Amino acid sequence: MTDLAIELIGICKSFGAVAANRxxxxxxxxxxxxxxIGENGAGKSTLMSxxxxxxxxxxxTIRVNGKDxxxxxxxxxxxxxxxxxxxxxxxxxxxxxxxxxxxxxxxGLVLKxxxxxxxxxxxxxxxxxxxxxxxxxxxxxLGVGLQQxxxxxxxxxxxxxxxxxxxxxxxxxxxxxxxxxRILRTLKEQGKTVILITHKLREVLEATDNVSVMRGxxxxxxxxxxxxxxxxxxxLMVGRKVNLQVDKAxxxxxxxxxxxxxxxxxxxxxxxxxxxxxxHVRAGEIVGIAGVAGNGQSELLEVLAGMVQPTSGxxxxxxxxxxxxxxxxxxxxxxxxxxxxxxxxxxxxxGLVKAFSNYENAILGYxxxxxxxxxxxxxxxxxxxxxxxxxxxxxxxxxxxxLRVGLLSGGNQQKVVLAREIYxxxxxxxxxQPTRGVxxxxxxxxxxxxxxxxxxxxxxxLVSVELEEIMSLSDRILVMAGGQITGEMAGxxxxxxxxxxxxxxxxxx
Amino acid sequence: xxxxxxxxxxxxxxxxxxxxxxxxxxxxxxxxVVDIGLEGKMLTSAFASAAAxxxxxxxxxxLMAGMFAAILLSMMHALVxxxxxxxxxxxxxxxxxxxxxxxxxxxxAWFQQGGNSPQLDDVARFxxxxxxxxxxxxxxxxxxxxxSGILSGHCILVYLTFLVVLPVVTWVVYRSRFGLRxxxxxxxxxxxxxAGISVARVRYLALLCNGMLCGMAGTFLSVYxxxxxxxxxxxxxxxxxxxxxIFGKWRPAYAMLGCxxxxxxxxxxxxxxxxxxxxxxxxxxxxxxxIPYVLTVLLLAGFVGRAVAPKAIGIPFxxxx
Numbered sequence: 001m002t003d004l005a006i007e008l009i010g011i012c013k014s015f016g017a018v019a020a021n022r023x024x025x026x027x028x029x030x031x032x033x034x035x036x037i038g039e040n041g042a043g044k045s046t047l048m049s050x051x052x053x054x055x056x057x058x059x060x061t062i063r064v065n066g067k068d069x070x071x072x073x074x075x076x077x078x079x080x081x082x083x084x085x086x087x088x089x090x091x092x093x094x095x096x097x098x099x100x101x102x103x104x105x106x107x108g109l110v111l112k113x114x115x116x117x118x119x120x121x122x123x124x125x126x127x128x129x130x131x132x133x134x135x136x137x138x139x140x141x142l143g144v145g146l147q148q149x150x151x152x153x154x155x156x157x158x159x160x161x162x163x164x165x166x167x168x169x170x171x172x173x174x175x176x177x178x179x180x181x182r183i184l185r186t187l188k189e190q191g192k193t194v195i196l197i198t199h200k201l202r203e204v205l206e207a208t209d210n211v212s213v214m215r216g217x218x219x220x221x222x223x224x225x226x227x228x229x230x231x232x233x234x235x236l237m238v239g240r241k242v243n244l245q246v247d248k249a250x251x252x253x254x255x256x257x258x259x260x261x262x263x264x265x266x267x268x269x270x271x272x273x274x275x276x277x278x279x280h281v282r283a284g285e286i287v288g289i290a291g292v293a294g295n296g297q298s299e300l301l302e303v304l305a306g307m308v309q310p311t312s313g314x315x316x317x318x319x320x321x322x323x324x325x326x327x328x329x330x331x332x333x334x335x336x337x338x339x340x341x342x343x344x345x346x347x348x349x350x351g352l353v354k355a356f357s358n359y360e361n362a363i364l365g366y367x368x369x370x371x372x373x374x375x376x377x378x379x380x381x382x383x384x385x386x387x388x389x390x391x392x393x394x395x396x397x398x399x400x401x402x403l404r405v406g407l408l409s410g411g412n413q414q415k416v417v418l419a420r421e422i423y424x425x426x427x428x429x430x431x432x433q434p435t436r437g438v439x440x441x442x443x444x445x446x447x448x449x450x451x452x453x454x455x456x457x458x459x460x461x462l463v464s465v466e467l468e469e470i471m472s473l474s475d476r477i478l479v480m481a482g483g484q485i486t487g488e489m490a491g492x493x494x495x496x497x498x499x500x501x502x503x504x505x506x507x508x509x
Numbered sequence: 510x511x512x513x514x515x516x517x518x519x520x521x522x523x524x525x526x527x528x529x530x531x532x533x534x535x536x537x538x539x540x541x542v543v544d545i546g547l548e549g550k551m552l553t554s555a556f557a558s559a560a561a562x563x564x565x566x567x568x569x570x571x572l573m574a575g576m577f578a579a580i581l582l583s584m585m586h587a588l589v590x591x592x593x594x595x596x597x598x599x600x601x602x603x604x605x606x607x608x609x610x611x612x613x614x615x616x617x618a619w620f621q622q623g624g625n626s627p628q629l630d631d632v633a634r635f636x637x638x639x640x641x642x643x644x645x646x647x648x649x650x651x652x653x654x655x656x657s658g659i660l661s662g663h664c665i666l667v668y669l670t671f672l673v674v675l676p677v678v679t680w681v682v683y684r685s686r687f688g689l690r691x692x693x694x695x696x697x698x699x700x701x702x703x704a705g706i707s708v709a710r711v712r713y714l715a716l717l718c719n720g721m722l723c724g725m726a727g728t729f730l731s732v733y734x735x736x737x738x739x740x741x742x743x744x745x746x747x748x749x750x751x752x753x754x755i756f757g758k759w760r761p762a763y764a765m766l767g768c769x770x771x772x773x774x775x776x777x778x779x780x781x782x783x784x785x786x787x788x789x790x791x792x793x794x795x796x797x798x799x800i801p802y803v804l805t806v807l808l809l810a811g812f813v814g815r816a817v818a819p820k821a822i823g824i825p826f827x828x829x830x
Contacts, residue, residue, distance in 0.1 A: 054828075075705040090700040092693045093820070103693050104704030106686040114686075154704075 004066065005030040005162050005193040006051065006082075011060035013046055020046040022217045024060070028162070028210075033184055033194045035204040035225065038214035039237060039439040040410060044197045047214070048164050052084045053077040064162075083155025087166040089147050093140030097150050098122065100139055101157050118157065125156050129186050145176035152183065162193045169203060173292050174467065174500035181207045201230050201237075202468075215239055238440045246447050246472045249455070253475065254283035257428050257459035258304070258340075263313030265299055265483075273299045275484040277313070281428065286450065286460040288474030288491070290467060290499050296483035297463045298345055301432045304461070305342035306331035317428065336365055341421035345432030345463065351417040354406035358396075359387035361405045362420050390419040395445065411442030418446060422453060429453060432463040447473060467496055479503055514658035516776050521659065522734075524765075524772030525667045526551065526726040530750035531757070531764045532678050533722035537583075539682065539759055540715035541695040541821040542590055543597040546582065546604030547723060548747025554579040554727030556612040559626040559738035560619065562633040562731075571633070571732045576724030582608070583720030584713075591712045594825035605747075613740050626731070626738035635664040635733040664733045666725065674722070679761040691715055695819035698826040708826045726750075745802075752805045759819060770808075774801040 006028040013021040021043045028034045038044045050057045053071040062069050064080045071077050077084075091100050098118055107114035122135050131149045139150060148168060155163055165184075169177040184194050184207060196208060204211050205225060213221040213236045221236045235241055258281045265274035274296050281287045291297050302308040304315065306322075315322045317340060327334050332342070342365075344350035352361050363372060363383055372382040387401035394415045396408070405413060414434065421429060434450065435443045450473060454460055464470050470477055474491045479502035487502035530547045537544040554575035562571030582604050589600040613624030620626055640661035647657040682688040693701040694711045702708055730746075731738045749771050756770075757763030778800045785791045 073705075074703055078705065084703070086703070088699075090697070090703040092696045092700050094696055095689075095693070099689060100700075103689060103701065104706050106689060109686050111684055111686060111689060 003030045004028065004063070005032075006195075007061075007063040007066075008047070008051070009061040009063070011047065011050060011057045011062070013050060013055060013057050019217050021050070021057070024214075024219045026212050026219060026222065028193060028195060030065075030193055031188060031191050032209040033188055033196060033207055035208035035211040036195065036197045036214060037199060037201070037204050037211055037233065037237060039199060040437055041439070042214040042237075043217040044214050045166060046217075048084070048166060048195070048197060051077070052082060052164060078158050078160070081159055081161035082164065083158060083160025083162070084164045085148065085151040085155060085166065085168060087168075087170060089144075089151055091139050091147060091150060094138065096136050096138055097133055097142075097153075098135045100150060101135075101154050105158060121157060122153065125153060128190065129156070129183060131183065144171045145173075145179065148172070148180065149183070160192070162195065163187065164195045164197070166197045167199070168196070169198065169200065171293060173503045174496050175504055177203070201233050204233065205230060213237055234440065246451060248451055248473075251284055251455065251475075253285035254457060256280045256282050257318060258461070259316045260304070261314040261316070263300075263303065263315065264311045265303060265308065266311045273483050274303065274310070275482075277485060279478055279485065281459040281461050283427070283459050284454055284457045285475040286454050286462055286473050286491075288470035288477045289461070289463045289480055290470045290477055291465070291480035291503055293465045295480050295503075297465075297480050298432065299483075300480070301342075301345065301430055301461075301463050305340070305344070305430050306335045333365070333368070336424065336426075337368075339425075339427040341424055341426035341429050343417050343421050343429065343431040343434060345436070347413055347417050352405050352413060354404070356405060357402050358391075358405050358408075358416060359383045359401040361416055362387045362390055362401075362423075365420070366424055386423075390416070390423055393423075394419040394449070409439070410437040411439050414438050414446065415442065418449065422449065426458065428459045428461070430461050430463075433465065434462070435464075435466065435469060443469075467499060470494075471496070471499075510654070512780070514654050516773075516780060517659045518662065519776040519779070520769060520773045521671075522663055522667060522772075523775050524768045525663075525670050526729045526734075526746060527750045527753060527768035527772060528670055528675065528765050529722050529726035529729065530747055531754040531768055532674065532761060533719040533726065534751050534754045535678070535682070535759060535761060535764060536691070536715040536718040536722070538754065538822055539695045539819055540691050540712045541698060541819055541824065541826070542586070542712055542716065543601065543823045544586070544719065545598060545601035545748070545751065546586055546608075547750055548743050548745065549601075549605035549608030550579040550582045550720065550723035551727040551730065551747050552605075552608040552612055552741070552743045553582055554724040555731040555742055556616060556626070556727075556738045558724070558728035559629065559731035560615075562629055563620075563626055566630065566633045568633055568635045568728075568732050572725065572728045575728035575732070576721050579724035579727060580717060580720030583716040583723070587713050587716040590825065591709050591716075594827060597823055597825075609741060612738070616738060616740070624740040628737045629732065633732070634736050635666055635729075637662050637664055638668070664729075666729050666733060670725070674725075675761060675765060682761060687711075687714065692819070694826075695821055698821050702826075702828060712826075749801065749805060752809055755818075756808055758817070767808075771801055771805065774804045 004027050008024055008026040011021050011024040024047060036044050046055065049055050051062065053074045053076055056072065062071060069080055071080065092103065098115055101122065102114050102118045107117060119135055125131065126133060131153060133146060133149050133153060139147060152163065168180060172180060187194055198204060208225045211223055211225050212219060213233065215237060260277055260279050263274055263277040266272050277300060289297050299308065303310045317338065348354060353364065372378055372386060384401050390396065391399045391401065396412050396415050396419065405416060418434065434446050438446065450460060462470065462473060471491065471494050477489045477491060477494050477499065478485050479487045479499055481503055489498065530551055534544050534547050557578035558571035558575030561574030562568050586600050586604055589595040590597040616624040616626060643657035643661035647653045682691065690701060690706050690711050694708050698708045730742055735742065750768065753767030753771055754764045756767035778797050781792065781797045782794045783791065
């Protein structure tokens with residue numbers, strides 16, 4: 001038996017009536033990579049926040065290197081050799097790498113000496129772990145992959161022996177993720193302990209030695225990674241049998257519903273966000289747009305949905321040039337009436353009004369629909385009836401149409417948006433990040449719905465940063481990088497490495 | 510020539526309180542706390558310093574009182590916007606309202622001169638200092654008039670501001686531990702927090718510095734420039750200083766340049782009043798008085814369209830996960 005770096009015994013933590021962690025036991029061996037996997041809201045982040053001193057556990061013991069530890073704040077965690085790389089980087093964008101690294105550990109009132117010492121130390125760390133970070137670069141100008149390495153450096157600089165990484169690959173391309181895992185393995189070889197929090201099965205299987213599975217605030221399994229497979233892990237995570245494979249029959253697509261020619265978008269500062277986009281979507285097919293977040297996919301979706309005016313180019317929908325239409329009403333409203341529905345990427349900002357109840361949200365975007373009106377007013381009864389239909393069709397829980405939508409879980413909120421848009425029976429569905437922050441059970445359901453829509457002969461344009469999602473749903477995949485389309489692949493032929501190459505290939509044009 | 514010399518000399522004098530106030534604003538805003546209360550703090554300290562100088566007959570005790578009063582208001586601003594996460598604009602507004610209310614009320618109660626303070630005796634005021642050799646080299650061409658006409662003949666506060674305060678502030682902001690933390694807290698308080706820095710502590714310290722500098726600025730107005738406190742004597746200078754700070758993109762040297770520019774416009778305005786110009790004739794004084802303000806609007810609208818403020822400015826820091 002190897003020594004334990006971290007041992008958690010009987011950790012409980014409640015927020016009000018909600019138990020975020022219930023009686024958690026976990027052992028992390030020294031010099032290992034330990035995965036913690038679980039769905040959103042399973043309590044992974046809370047547990048790590050307790051370990052890093054953000055929260056105090058209500059009951060339970062933490063042992064670091066075999067000794068009981070009371071970690072009251074992050075400074076104490078740092079002193080015990082625990083470092084954390086947050087999902088949202090804790091970096092000051094306007095500072096250099098060096099300034100970021102010494103922040104909080106400047107070594108004296110005057111910066112000069114601290115910076116000199118840090119520079120020397122950094123060189124050593126850079127060499128030892130193969131991090132390749134330029135100490136004088138401005139952090140805001142670095143790519144996300146490099147920013148993440150700055151975070152790792154920051155932790156190492158403070159003498160971390162245990163490194164916690166919270167969903168580190170959410171913002172990375174597959175290649176960058178592989179690079180990260182190589183770094184993590186180097187860290188392990190040098191005797192460091194790594195705790196990797198994730199909800200992606202692939203990463204756990206690829207990178208970890210041991211894995212702890214959390215569900216509903218409880219620890220439901222501590223296993224050696226080599227002893228489990230994908231399906232077993234997924235079942236543990238969800239607590240029931242999950243069908244990870246999306247069943248999808250081969251289908252011959254129909255005529256072209258949407259075609260885009262030479263679409264360009266330049267923002268006010270003159271940055272070209274979309275460059276000469278050409279694409280088409282046919283009836284009965286799902287076209288997936290893959291890419292690392294921030295490469296123009298969001299903007300493309302917004303332009304197609306009529307939220308943003310393109311700088312140049314043509315959008316033709318069912319033979320009608322949308323650019324030459326006369327719009328007497330907001331464009332997005334007109335497009336919805338034409339049969340173009342839109343599930344926006346950010347449901348809480350663009351898809352829902354969180355303070356509104358379910359039935360009110362269910363009419364947003366279709367508020368001119370006469371069927372829910374009585375004279376000049378809405379018929380509350382009709383609105384509620386409409387919501388009840390959606391609840392039934394989409395299994396939205398809890399099934400109360402009066403409930404404020406903000407009280408629903410992420411998955412159910414997403415179902416409300418999706419239900420609303422699909423209910424209108426669109427010919428073209430534009431959908432962005434349909435499963436972001438959604439639990440596995442709901443993902444399964446949403447995927448099934450999208451496939452059904454396609455099988456009903458509708459056209460679907462899917463934008464997602466989740467490669468697995470794109471690959472399992474799409475009939476055709478377009479890859480975007482740097483605002484342009486860098487490649488196209490048939491759904492069955494696509495592999496993650498091949499897509500990854502295209503995703504990173506925007507600037508080599 | 511003579512006119513230019515006196516114009517530039519007065520530019521330096523007029524710019525001094527602006528520079529002090531905008532450096533005060535720099536501390537606060539770099540730490541992420543919006544400060545529209547510069548005006549009120551200057552006004553209050555102008556009153557407090559004039560009152561103290563009048564009673565004690567010592568301008569330095571006046572300065573102390575002015576700084577103390579401004580620090581009090583700064584701490585009130587900190588209490589509302591840092592400790593209680595209140596709205597910083599409203600808190601700043603409150604500072605201004607309190608200042609323009611309390612100064613004439615106390616003034617009337619203490620001095621019975623319509624809210625103003627009595628004129629200070631010469632000993633109770635900061636006096637102009639003639640720099641060494643100013644007289645003897647005044648006849649040397651170029652250097653002479655610049656030295657003796659523009660640089661010499663100001664009060665100690667002017668020299669303190671440009672030769673001590675400005676360099677020290679610049680050094681502190683860019684080269685010291687406090688400065689690094691100050692900038693970090695204003696850009697990304699969460700990053701500072703996770704690095705083990707108390708965001709609240711840094712913001713309180715920033716507002717302490719802010720109060721000290723505002724106190725100097727206010728004292729300059731009453732205990733040096735006019736020699737007495739006059740109701741609403743700041744007349745928008747705090748906002749002008751804030752504009753200069755934004756114009757200078759929250760950097761000390763550039764903010765100082767902004768202040769000099771506004772001060773120059775102000776000095777020109779004073780000199781143009783009642784002077785007939787060629788072709789146009791005499792311009793009504795109302796038009797001339799408006800010059801610095803129009804300049805402010807033009808500069809802020811046009812020049813610094815792309816000024817990037819500290820990212821966390823105006824947002825109360827709430828620890829979150």
